[in-house]
Amino acid sequence: MIKIAVDGMGGDYAPEPIVKGTLLALKKYENIAITIFGDKDKMAPFLEEHPRLTVVHTPFYLEMGEEDPIKQYRTNKEFSMFKALQALKDKEVDAVVSAGPTQALVVGGHFIVRRMKQIRKIAIAPMIPSYDGRGRYLLDSGAHVDVKAEHMRDLAIYATIVCEQVLKREKPTTALINIGSEPSKGRELDIEAYHLLSNDPNINFYGNLEPKEVFTTEADILLSDGFTGNIVMKTMEGTAVGLGKVLKREIKSSFRSKIGALFMRKALNNFKRSLDASEIGGALLMGLDGIVIKAQGASKEHAFFNGIRQAKEMVEADVINKVAAVLNQKDEENS
Amino acid sequence: MIKIAVDGMGGDYAPEPIVKGTLLALKKYENIAITIFGDKDKMAPFLEEHPRLTVVHTPFYLEMGEEDPIKQYRTNKEFSMFKALQALKDKEVDAVVSAGPTQALVVGGHFIVRRMKQIRKIAIAPMIPSYDGRGRYLLDSGAHVDVKAEHMRDLAIYATIVCEQVLKREKPTTALINIGSEPSKGRELDIEAYHLLSNDPNINFYGNLEPKEVFTTEADILLSDGFTGNIVMKTMEGTAVGLGKVLKREIKSSFRSKIGALFMRKALNNFKRSLDASEIGGALLMGLDGIVIKAQGASKEHAFFNGIRQAKEMVEADVINKVAAVLNQKDEENS
Numbered sequence: 285m286i287k288i289a290v291d292g293m294g295g296d297y298a299p300e301p302i303v304k305g306t307l308l309a310l311k312k313y314e315n316i317a318i319t320i321f322g323d324k325d326k327m328a329p330f331l332e333e334h335p336r337l338t339v340v341h342t343p344f345y346l347e348m349g350e351e352d353p354i355k356q357y358r359t360n361k362e363f364s365m366f367k368a369l370q371a372l373k374d375k376e377v378d379a380v381v382s383a384g385p386t387q388a389l390v391v392g393g394h395f396i397v398r399r400m401k402q403i404r405k406i407a408i409a410p411m412i413p414s415y416d417g418r419g420r421y422l423l424d425s426g427a428h429v430d431v432k433a434e435h436m437r438d439l440a441i442y443a444t445i446v447c448e449q450v451l452k453r454e455k456p457t458t459a460l461i462n463i464g465s466e467p468s469k470g471r472e473l474d475i476e477a478y479h480l481l482s483n484d485p486n487i488n489f490y491g492n493l494e495p496k497e498v499f500t501t502e503a504d505i506l507l508s509d510g511f512t513g514n515i516v517m518k519t520m521e522g523t524a525v526g527l528g529k530v531l532k533r534e535i536k537s538s539f540r541s542k543i544g545a546l547f548m549r550k551a552l553n554n555f556k557r558s559l560d561a562s563e564i565g566g567a568l569l570m571g572l573d574g575i576v577i578k579a580q581g582a583s584k585e586h587a588f589f590n591g592i593r594q595a596k597e598m599v600e601a602d603v604i605n606k607v608a609a610v611l612n613q614k615d616e617e618n619s
Numbered sequence: 620m621i622k623i624a625v626d627g628m629g630g631d632y633a634p635e636p637i638v639k640g641t642l643l644a645l646k647k648y649e650n651i652a653i654t655i656f657g658d659k660d661k662m663a664p665f666l667e668e669h670p671r672l673t674v675v676h677t678p679f680y681l682e683m684g685e686e687d688p689i690k691q692y693r694t695n696k697e698f699s700m701f702k703a704l705q706a707l708k709d710k711e712v713d714a715v716v717s718a719g720p721t722q723a724l725v726v727g728g729h730f731i732v733r734r735m736k737q738i739r740k741i742a743i744a745p746m747i748p749s750y751d752g753r754g755r756y757l758l759d760s761g762a763h764v765d766v767k768a769e770h771m772r773d774l775a776i777y778a779t780i781v782c783e784q785v786l787k788r789e790k791p792t793t794a795l796i797n798i799g800s801e802p803s804k805g806r807e808l809d810i811e812a813y814h815l816l817s818n819d820p821n822i823n824f825y826g827n828l829e830p831k832e833v834f835t836t837e838a839d840i841l842l843s844d845g846f847t848g849n850i851v852m853k854t855m856e857g858t859a860v861g862l863g864k865v866l867k868r869e870i871k872s873s874f875r876s877k878i879g880a881l882f883m884r885k886a887l888n889n890f891k892r893s894l895d896a897s898e899i900g901g902a903l904l905m906g907l908d909g910i911v912i913k914a915q916g917a918s919k920e921h922a923f924f925n926g927i928r929q930a931k932e933m934v935e936a937d938v939i940n941k942v943a944a945v946l947n948q949k950d951e952e953n954s
Contacts, residue, residue: 415861429805430806463761463846470846495857496853496857498853498857498858500857500861510798511805515796515830515847516850518798518829519851521830522831522834522855523834523854523858523859524862526749526750526833526834527858529835531886534886534887534889534890535886537889538886540882541885541886544883545879548869548870548880549879550873550875551879552869554872
């Protein structure tokens with residue numbers, strides 16, 4: 285039985301879609317048991333009895349706009365998110381899924397779950413939409429703005445193992461996000477990272493990737509530091525949302541185009557869906573000593589269910605032990 | 620009379636659209652005279668006699684894929700782009716417009732035209748598309764990956780003057796591209812830049828801008844270092860082009876949606892046009908001791924014409940002297 289802790293109160297629309305997504309996952313997967321942490325009274329209207337569901341009450345939860353999660357952590361360990369992470373630390377569960385504030389999950393992950401000893405900097409790794417619909421890992425999308433090239437390499441190894449073992453992709457490739465394709469392009473960090481990535485036997489290095497290919501590339505993993513990764517992710521989001529607004533404005537501008545849009549409804553819906561990250565799932569916090577999935581803040585039932593599915597698959601594939609084994613071997617070879 | 624040098628052989632489709640755009644500008648604006656540098660034989664099929672047009676022959680021009688412009692510059696000063704820049708240095712003209720390779724223009728600008736003494740790092744500043752259609756300056760989009768906060772501030776002052784004097788915008792605002800809105804967000808560089816920008820009387824500081832607002836923000840100037848700016852620009856391009864491909868695929872997927880697209884043709888064309896940077900014009904190389912405009916590599920006649928129009932407007936507004944005056948005064952106050 286795979287045991288998963290859910291932060292019942294995290295997310296823009298919590299607890300309703302969180303509780304419903306949890307129940308959906310329990311129905312769909314017979315090999316999981318879930319412990320949900322949160323305010324019993326607030327969750328009650330949506331809860332159902334289930335033999336594999338445990339509810340742990342705590343009246344405290346983090347607001348989505350939380351700006352100082354470190355202070356919150358120091359003041360109160362009873363927030364639903366932190367209790368879920370503590371259960372992971374105590375080996376009561378195998379994974380945590382939360383749609384709560386990202387930085388709080390990073391802070392809680394650091395202080396409670398802690399890093400794998402083989403990884404020096406953790407990363408947030410969301411799946412981003414792609415032209416072919418199968419999604420790409422983007423990392424680091426915002427855990428650390430200040431990293432070294434070897435940290436990036438170790439995270440690329442982690443992501444490669446996830447792509448192989450969980451997504452079942454053969455020889456998944458890692459691309460370095462950069463401002464040009466030649467090895468000499470970019471900052472010192474990028475030039476060093478290029479060197480390390482191209483010489484590592486555990487990584488299938490794609491080379492530098494200019495982000496004008498960000499939506500159409502064949503690479504499976506898009507790698508940079510946490511500042512650049514965050515900028516790429518938010519620029520994609522901003523451009524997609526902005527263009528969606530332009531298209532809507534154009535459609536509304538004449539009767540003819542409104543008629544056209546009726547005929548195109550299915551195509552336009554597919555278009556919209558292909559931009560919707562919740563179809564793919566949440567972000568993985570790579571490098572913690574346990575599986576932690578950050579579901580999107582705006583998660584509805586289906587998106588949160590997808591986060592739980594991801595957590596289950598990561599545990600089934602024994603990702604963390606496999607990453608540790610590769611990195612341990614690397615250390616031995618270098619010592 | 621405003622005198623403009625044109626690199627006749629720069630650009631993906633040169634020389635045809637370059638020569639045609641030049642003739643168009645001469646017809647439209649009676650107060651400009653143009654010297655076009657390039658291969659006379661290759662330009663001949665498109666050239667027309669014009670009293671305000673001078674043709675200077677040189678058989679050499681840079682390929683668009685040129686990867687080592689510094690070496691080219693050291694070997695041969697007779698490339699059409701470098702000859703145009705030399706004319707600017709020699710005060711024979713007031714501005715240069717080229718659709719040739721960007722990095723070569725940066726190198727040539729540095730070595731031939733040279734920096735204004737008040738500016739330590741130059742920047743490439745393209746106009747990027749926006750929801751409201753009036754465009755935004757993005758800088759630095761790739762001249763320098765390694766800059767200090769005070770360089771960014773000086774460039775923001777330059778861009779502010781351009782927005783006021785050329786675009787006639789009142790109190791144009793500068794936003795710092797960052798991963799969060801609080802002043803403490805980002806790298807050391809960003810935190811320092813936030814401080815300088817918010818305390819400068821010559822800048823209307825908008826605050827930090829997360830790039831999920833990149834297409835819809837009201838700020839006039841989007842500021843970062845040359846690595847981040849380049850990543851933002853190319854991510855916007857990649858996302859827009861990728862989504863365009865998705866939309867096309869969806870339209871083609873059924874007869875119904877093809878019919879719909881016929882009704883929506885005008886709306887879809889407007890949609891496409893709103894993403895088309897060539898409607899707005901080229902990029903300004905800010906910080907050189909002369910006006911240098913980089914027209915898009917893929918410039919057609921109309922886009923190149925727009926580059927010449929921009930150059931003319933910059934000269935008319937006497938931008939460089941105005942920037943120098945503000946920065947000189949700043950220096951005096953600080954000394």
